[in-house]
Amino acid sequence: MIGPIEIGIGFLIMMGLMFLGLHVATTMFVTAIIGSALYLGMPAVNAVGNELWAANEDYVLLSIPLYILLGEILVRSGTTDKMYKSLADWLNFLPGGLLHTNIGASALFSAVSGSSVATAATISTVALPTFKTRKYDQRMVLGSIAAGASLGNLIPPGIAFLIYGAMTNTSAGRLYAAGIVPGALMTLLFMGTIIGMALYRPKLMGTKEAPAPLREKLGRLRHLLAPLVIFGVVMGCIYTGWATVTESAALGVVVALPIAWLYGQLSVRMMHEAFRATLRLTAMSLLILTMAFYLNFVLGLLGVTQSLAGVVQSLHVSAVQLLWVLAVFYLLLGIFFETLPMLVGTVPLVFPLTVAAGIDPVFFGVFMVLMCEISLISPPVGMTLYVIQGVRGEGTIKEVFQGTIPFFLTMIVMTAILIHFPEIALWLPRISFG
Amino acid sequence: MPENLFSRALTRLVDTLVIIVGWWLVALSLLTCVEMVTRKVFSFSLQGIDEVGGYTLAVSAAIGYSYTLITRGHTRIDFMVGKLPFKARAVFNCLAMVTLAAMALFCISRAWVVLSESIEFQSRATTPLQTPMWIPQSIWFFGWIVFAVACVYLAGHSLLLLVKGKHEALNKAYGPQTLEEEIESEAGEVLEQVRQQNALKEAGAQS
Amino acid sequence: DNPTGMRIAGNFSSNTKHVDNIEKPFFGNLPKILGIPMAINYNPMDTVGVQAADALRMLRSGTFDVMSVQIGMASRDDPFFEGVDLIGVSTNLADLRAAVDAYRQVFDERLQKRFNAKVMTLWPFGPQVFYCNKPIKTIDDVKGMKVRSFTPSMAALIQSLGATPVTLQFSEVYPALQRGVADCGVTSPTSGNAGKWPEVTNYFLPLSVSGSVQGHFMNLDYWNKLTPEVQKKTMAAFKNMEDQMWKLAETANADAMNCNIGAEPCKEGVKFKMNLVAVAPADAQKVKTAVSTVVLPLWKDTCNKVDPKCSEVWNSTVGKARGYSIK
Ligand code: NA
Ligand code: NA
Numbered sequence: 001m002i003g004p005i006e007i008g009i010g011f012l013i014m015m016g017l018m019f020l021g022l023h024v025a026t027t028m029f030v031t032a033i034i035g036s037a038l039y040l041g042m043p044a045v046n047a048v049g050n051e052l053w054a055a056n057e058d059y060v061l062l063s064i065p066l067y068i069l070l071g072e073i074l075v076r077s078g079t080t081d082k083m084y085k086s087l088a089d090w091l092n093f094l095p096g097g098l099l100h101t102n103i104g105a106s107a108l109f110s111a112v113s114g115s116s117v118a119t120a121a122t123i124s125t126v127a128l129p130t131f132k133t134r135k136y137d138q139r140m141v142l143g144s145i146a147a148g149a150s151l152g153n154l155i156p157p158g159i160a161f162l163i164y165g166a167m168t169n170t171s172a173g174r175l176y177a178a179g180i181v182p183g184a185l186m187t188l189l190f191m192g193t194i195i196g197m198a199l200y201r202p203k204l205m206g207t208k209e210a211p212a213p214l215r216e217k218l219g220r221l222r223h224l225l226a227p228l229v230i231f232g233v234v235m236g237c238i239y240t241g242w243a244t245v246t247e248s249a250a251l252g253v254v255v256a257l258p259i260a261w262l263y264g265q266l267s268v269r270m271m272h273e274a275f276r277a278t279l280r281l282t283a284m285s286l287l288i289l290t291m292a293f294y295l296n297f298v299l300g301l302l303g304v305t306q307s308l309a310g311v312v313q314s315l316h317v318s319a320v321q322l323l324w325v326l327a328v329f330y331l332l333l334g335i336f337f338e339t340l341p342m343l344v345g346t347v348p349l350v351f352p353l354t355v356a357a358g359i360d361p362v363f364f365g366v367f368m369v370l371m372c373e374i375s376l377i378s379p380p381v382g383m384t385l386y387v388i389q390g391v392r393g394e395g396t397i398k399e400v401f402q403g404t405i406p407f408f409l410t411m412i413v414m415t416a417i418l419i420h421f422p423e424i425a426l427w428l429p430r431i432s433f434g
Numbered sequence: 435m436p437e438n439l440f441s442r443a444l445t446r447l448v449d450t451l452v453i454i455v456g457w458w459l460v461a462l463s464l465l466t467c468v469e470m471v472t473r474k475v476f477s478f479s480l481q482g483i484d485e486v487g488g489y490t491l492a493v494s495a496a497i498g499y500s501y502t503l504i505t506r507g508h509t510r511i512d513f514m515v516g517k518l519p520f521k522a523r524a525v526f527n528c529l530a531m532v533t534l535a536a537m538a539l540f541c542i543s544r545a546w547v548v549l550s551e552s553i554e555f556q557s558r559a560t561t562p563l564q565t566p567m568w569i570p571q572s573i574w575f576f577g578w579i580v581f582a583v584a585c586v587y588l589a590g591h592s593l594l595l596l597v598k599g600k601h602e603a604l605n606k607a608y609g610p611q612t613l614e615e616e617i618e619s620e621a622g623e624v625l626e627q628v629r630q631q632n633a634l635k636e637a638g639a640q641s
Numbered sequence: 642d643n644p645t646g647m648r649i650a651g652n653f654s655s656n657t658k659h660v661d662n663i664e665k666p667f668f669g670n671l672p673k674i675l676g677i678p679m680a681i682n683y684n685p686m687d688t689v690g691v692q693a694a695d696a697l698r699m700l701r702s703g704t705f706d707v708m709s710v711q712i713g714m715a716s717r718d719d720p721f722f723e724g725v726d727l728i729g730v731s732t733n734l735a736d737l738r739a740a741v742d743a744y745r746q747v748f749d750e751r752l753q754k755r756f757n758a759k760v761m762t763l764w765p766f767g768p769q770v771f772y773c774n775k776p777i778k779t780i781d782d783v784k785g786m787k788v789r790s791f792t793p794s795m796a797a798l799i800q801s802l803g804a805t806p807v808t809l810q811f812s813e814v815y816p817a818l819q820r821g822v823a824d825c826g827v828t829s830p831t832s833g834n835a836g837k838w839p840e841v842t843n844y845f846l847p848l849s850v851s852g853s854v855q856g857h858f859m860n861l862d863y864w865n866k867l868t869p870e871v872q873k874k875t876m877a878a879f880k881n882m883e884d885q886m887w888k889l890a891e892t893a894n895a896d897a898m899n900c901n902i903g904a905e906p907c908k909e910g911v912k913f914k915m916n917l918v919a920v921a922p923a924d925a926q927k928v929k930t931a932v933s934t935v936v937l938p939l940w941k942d943t944c945n946k947v948d949p950k951c952s953e954v955w956n957s958t959v960g961k962a963r964g965y966s967i968k
């Protein structure tokens with residue numbers, strides 16, 4: 001068993017190697033090998049082979065490529081811009097007008113996609129041209145898209161939930177159920193932020209247009225069907241127990257195919273592009289995840305878990321205090337980090353602390369994913385921000401940064417709500433799974 | 435990657451493997467649906483889809499690693515390295531490739547032990563399919579071999595560039611992707627497609 | 642010289658009675674019992690991400706000095722070990738104990754030879770019995786039902802009873818029973834009670850098809866480092882733990898069975914009101930026939946491929962003790 005000082009040094013080595021630009025997977029591997037060579041001996045070093053197979057031969061994690069594939073097929077089927085227009089019909093009356101559609105469309109797209117970056121890319125491509133002639137403050141437009149994208153992982157399905165579940169032995173189905181209410185609440189809070197900004201600074205808002213005739217609006221409603229059907233099938237099958245998480249992801253893929261065909265986009269070429277994007281994102285996540293599993297194995301044998309849990313217990317902090325300390329820690333870390341390295345790099349250390357403090361693993365999963373989403377929109381390192389700026393292709397990234405500020409503050413409010421009212425996450429999994 | 439026959443062959447091989455895995459994912463999804471329906475309606479269970487699914491993930495990941503390497507997708511934190519002068523940046527970019535290759539080599543040496551033990555013990559999964567473990571593990575091991583070969587090849591090339599003092603070429607080929615490149619590969623195809631659709635629609639609206 | 646530390650992979654942390662009440666205190670006290678100062682490093686296997694099926698390989702390589710091993714999973718690397726508790730051969734704990742004692746020596750020899758490890762304990766989780774959500778009176782009534790199974794020989798037994806085997810992970814069985822994906826599940830009274838299966842099933846058939854045998858194995862190099870005197874003390878200490886585990890299997894499962902059917906005394910578990918289906922002699926006979934015609938031939942096929950003497954060794958040990966013979 002090693003003490004907190006050695007643990008701290010190990011953590012710093014890993015972070016240092018990351019900042020030197022080594023691949024994130026390599027930094028975890030090197031840290032684990034150093035730890036096990038120094039304290040555990042060759043048999044533990046050699047156990048990496050078993051971990052390589054065991055960490056990847058996992059039916060639950062198969063849902064990662066399946067959800068990615070589902071999203072890739074759907075995006076390529078061109079449903080998203082029609083979905084956007086239809087949503088605009090019904091959200092435009094709110095103060096802040098078309099900005100609400102950015103949030104609503106993101107929430108809807110998040111319900112079928114497991115990735116925030118994909119959500120950002122999709123929604124900004126569809127939304128930005130619509131705003132060209134409408135005189136909204138650019139920063140509000142960009143900020144609302146970035147905020148919407150951060151729903152990508154929180155509203156199920158989400159890759160971050162699957163990875164957290166795999167690392168902590170927490171049921172993915174429960175995590176999904178736990179994400180729904182906070183995801184919906186965050187959607188409402190973002191809309192509230194827009195309404196607040198619209199009332200407080202009306203100049204930031206663009207021109208309001210006359211609503212389309214009801215007939216037209218009703219006619220366009222059918223474009224909301226594709227995402228709703230897929231969400232209904234995927235979540236419905238998990239909820240009713242007809243299918244496991246992985247089976248429902250497979251079902252989603254199968255349902256996405258005829259949708260792409262209906263929109264006239266199903267082709268071998270399109271499928272091959274979707275395969276490439278899918279395997280790229282899957283392998284990117286899984287190499288890091290595999291090394292994180294090995295690091296987790298070494299940390300467990302080193303007694304890091306008990307050592308840190310002992311420290312936390314001796315400090316006599318309450319669960320709420322611990323969560324606030326972690327929130328500050330992750331806000332700082334999130335400035336420099338992306339979702340995946342932050343998630344897999346810290347969960348092996350932090351999770352045992354939260355268990356020792358009596359925090360529900362399902363609740364902590366939601367908290368972790370929220371922290372990851374904040375890191376995605378906190379500059380200067382935030383993939384979604386750069387994706388949006390890239391799609392925009394004019395102005396400076398600074399405007400994107402500024403635009404996220406009100407939404408960033410909203411997410412901190414959301415963090416506070418989640419910490420002090422854990423029931424918003426825990427209620428749904430309890431009533432649906434007992 | 436350097437422009438030569440080996441690079442092209444490697445890219446071709448990896449791309450083909452990715453397409454095969456992709457179709458297999460679709461096929462497995464269809465099989466899963468068939469299984470769900472027969473289980474629900476006819477009380478008949480095609481056993482072992484979950485088991486095959488587990489092997490599928492191991493194989494998809496192993497094969498994906500080399501595709502992600504070739505398309506420069508493996509995650510790095512470029513926050514600090516990006517701010518360094520280009521010579522120092524070249525050193526760190528080379529270091530990243532060399533350490534990745536070292537990791538891949540160590541991993542295949544251990545993965546080989548896993549496979550060879552499965553052959554030695556004639557291990558069979560304790561599931562209704564009783565799959566001999568060497569079958570899925572051989573495909574998985576093959577994926578790791580391709581990854582390790584690609585890693586060593588690229589690390590060697592980056593070392594060569596460093597020794598020759600071609601820092602800029604090194605940074606261009608092995609540095610973290612620039613913003614434009616990253617967006618291009620993460621979302622590029624999607625954006626392109628949506629743009630094309632919009633253009634078509636506008637053309638349609640005008641005529 | 643005796644080693645100065647012991648690295649242990651314990652059983653699954655969700656089996657709290659075995660892990661928290663027996664294994665943890667046992668290994669914690671071991672240095673005191675042996676009279677040698679020793680740093681104990683104990684982790685339940687799931688908390689360090691060790692797969693139950695990898696146990697024999699990790700013992701062989703010395704990744705762990707002692708491991709709690711699920712025989713059913715570990716027999717992936719050698720079907721011979723599954724022979725200690727083949728489906729349907731021992732239908733109660735007394736019979737199982739006779740089978741385990743008959744097999745222990747050949748088991749240990751093979752473990753030492755092929756996996757460089759030594760048997761310290763062999764014990765059961767408890768009788769694996771039927772929980773069904775449709776009315777049954779005898780085992781014949783499972784015909785046409787979907788029954789969750791988790792090993793090849795269990796699937797074979799279920800098929801020979803005219804039912805459809807369904808593979809599901811333990812955590813998925815509850816919702817599967819609730820929504821009718823499966824009609825029956827097979828597990829121990831304690832696991833079923835802890836997993837709240839009686840909430841979604843009404844008929845409890847205490848016909849045991851297996852005892853779910855577990856063991857503690859020690860890396861042989863580690864064992865050989867112990868002085869003969871310490872070896873003797875170690876063996877005695879593990880024997881003591883083995884007895885505790887057998888006792889737990891008996892008392893805890895008797896208690897849990899009472900709880901499942903709403904009888905007294907029910908001290909440890911949650912009380913439910915399942916209908917108890919009495920095991921008729923004909924049921925036991927039916928299982929016995931299935932063992933001879935389906936389970937044993939299947940195992941012989943698998944095991945003799947790895948070692949042609951498998952079935953012969955089994956006949957002279959477990960077979961003799963339980964009155965079976967593989968032809
Ligand atoms: Na999502
Ligand atoms: Na960030």
